[in-house]
Amino acid sequence: MTGYSVKQLAELAGVSIRTLHHYDQIGLLAPATKAESGYRCYGQAELLRLQQILFYKELKYPLKQIKAILDNPDFDLMDSLKQQRQQILQEADRLQQLLVTIDKTIVGLQNQEQMITDEELYEGFTSEQKEAYRQEVTERWGADKLQETEDRLRQLSSQEWTDVKAKGQAIEQLLADLMEQAHEVQTPLVQKAIAEHYAHICAYWTPNAQQYEGLGKMYVEDERFKAHYEQYAKGLAAYIYKAIQVYCANGMQGS
Amino acid sequence: MTGYSVKQLAELAGVSIRTLHHYDQIGLLAPATKAESGYRCYGQAELLRLQQILFYKELKYPLKQIKAILDNPDFDLMDSLKQQRQQILQEADRLQQLLVTIDKTIVGLQNQEQMITDEELYEGFTSEQKEAYRQEVTERWGADKLQETEDRLRQLSSQEWTDVKAKGQAIEQLLADLMEQAHEVQTPLVQKAIAEHYAHICAYWTPNAQQYEGLGKMYVEDERFKAHYEQYAKGLAAYIYKAIQVYCANGMQGS
C-alpha cells in the first residue's frame, strides 16, 4: 500500500491528470510524498481532500475559495454556503428569464418565417386589383393601418393557435374592424378574412358553399347568433353574411 | 453627423471601450471608417449590429457564434436557438439541483453545529465517572459501538424532529439496544436516554417525578403499554421502569 499514482487517483476521482498537476501547482492538493524521481504519490488523506474539493467545485466554488475553506478550520462555512446559495439562486433566476427571452425570440421567428406572402394574401386577385385596393386603403386610412390589417390577417393564417376560441375572436374582431373602416365586402382583405373564418368553422365541421351561406344567413336571422356578433359592432352579422355570400358566389376563393 | 467615436458608442450601448477594441480585433464589429489618425468611427449600422451582438450575448452565445450568426444570412437561427434553449434549460436544471445540495449541506451543518458536547451528554456525572463508564463500554462493545450510541443520543437532543412519533420510536429503539447491550439502568447513557424519553413525553403532558414514575409503573402493569414495549425486546418495559425509578430518585437529572 504505497498510495496512489497520479493516474490511479485521477481515475478514482474522475478527474484528469492535468487537473491533479494543476491542484498541486496552486497548492490546493499536494501529494503526500514525492519520489526522488519526482513522481507524485497520494495517500488516503489526499483522496479524501480531493473528494471534498470536488464537492465544493460542484457547488461552483472557485478553487481559491475551496483552498480557503479547507485550509482554515475556523472558516465560516455556514455563512459562505448561504451566500453561495444566494448567488446560485440569482443565476437560476436569470436563466429562467433567459428561457423566456429565447422562447419569445423563437416564436417571433416562427411567425416571421411562416408569414405568408403578398401573393397568398391576395390570392385570387390580379396584381392590378391588389395595388389599386391597397392604394385606396392607404389613402383612406394611411399606410400603417393597411400594414396592421394585413399583418393581422397574416398572423391568422400563419400562427398556430393553441386556443381555437381565441382564434375565433381574433377573426371576428378583425371583421368588425374592417367593417368599421368601411371596407366593402368584396374587397380582398375582407374576402381573405372570410376565408379564415371558413377555415375556422372547419375546425368544427366542413360545410359546402350552400351550407356555409346558410350559416351566414343564420347569423342574421337567429337571435342568439346575431347578438353574439352585434356585440363587436352593430350590423356586423349582416356584414358578415354579405361577405359570405360574395365568398360563396366566387366559389369559396378570394376573388 | 460624422458618426460615433468609441467613447460615444460605448456609452450609448453600455459597454466598455475595451470591448469595442476587442470586437474590432476579432472582426466582430469593425468601425465604419478609420480616420488617418487611426481613430475609429462608427455609424448607425454599427450601432444596430452592436445591439444585435449584445442581444445574443445576453442569450449566452459565445462571440464566435454571434459572428457566425450575423455574418451568414442563411444561418439556421431557429435551430440554433432551440439548441441554445436546450443547453440553458439543462444548466437551469443543474442549478436547481445545486440548490438542493446546498440546502442539504446547510441543514447537515446546522445539526452538526447544534450537536451537544460531551459535558451536556454526561450532564450530572463527574468526569471520572464518565471516563470509567466509557472505558467499560469500549471494552465490552468496542469504540465504534460507543460512538454510535453517543451519536444517536446526540441526534435525539439536537435534531429538530418534524415527526414526534418518529422521535418516540427512535428513543424506544435506543433504549431497547441499550438493554440488549446490558447497560445498567443507572449508567449515564441510559439516564440520558430516559431524559430524552421524559422530554418526549412532555410533548404531550408534563408529569412531575411522581407522575412520571407512575407512568413507568404503568408500562409494566398495563398490558397494552407492556405489549407496545415488548415488541422491541422482551423485558424492555421493566427495564424502562427501573431506569425511570433511578431517574426520578436522582431528581430527574442525569445523575
Place this chain on the structure above:
DNA sequence: ACTTGACTCTCCCCTTACGTCATAGCTTTT
C-alpha cells in the same frame, strides 16, 4: 542486459471575453 511500452515529469502555449496598465499620438480647450 536490453528494449519496449506505459507512465510520469516539467515547461509552454492556448482557450473566453475582456480588465488593466503603459506608452505614445491626436484633438480640443485654455
Place this chain on the structure above:
DNA sequence: AAAAGCTATGACGTAAGGGGAGAGTCAAGT
C-alpha cells in the same frame, strides 16, 4: 503653446485547466 482629454497599439493577467513537446522513469518481456 501647453494642458487636458481622447484615442491607439501592445502586452500581461484572469480561471480552470487542455494539449503537446521533450525528457526521464518504471516494470515486464526477451
